[in-house]
Amino acid sequence: MKNISLKVYTEKWHLQRAFTISRGTRQHAEVVVVEINQDNFTGRGECTPYARYQESVASVMAEVKAIEPQICRGTDRA
Numbered sequence: 001m002k003n004i005s006l007k008v009y010t011e012k013w014h015l016q017r018a019f020t021i022s023r024g025t026r027q028h029a030e031v032v033v034v035e036i037n038q039d040n041f042t043g044r045g046e047c048t049p050y051a052r053y054q055e056s057v058a059s060v061m062a063e064v065k066a067i068e069p070q071i072c073r074g075t076d077r078a
Contacts, residue, residue, distance in 0.1 A: 002074040007035040008064045010057050011046075023052075032060045036071060 011031050019026045033046045049055035067075075 002072075003039055004072045004074060005037045006064075006068050006071050007037070008061050008068075009033055010061070030057050032057055032064070034064055 009032075011033055013029045013031055015026060015028055029048050031046045031048055033044060036043045047060060049057055049060045
């Protein structure tokens, strides 16, 4: 039996300089962070949801949480 756990949380990363594009300026990035722990190892990944693609922090967190049971059972990319 695999000992796998998943943790999903948000962080606000302040940018060293403002980031400006045609859609506006950002001073920080709201980031979704995912940690997967197995035995004594931890893998981390993060993403910045984009409203342009109908994503939000809440929607991305919900998508990850929806597959938490499969991840904790040991699913892989395949």
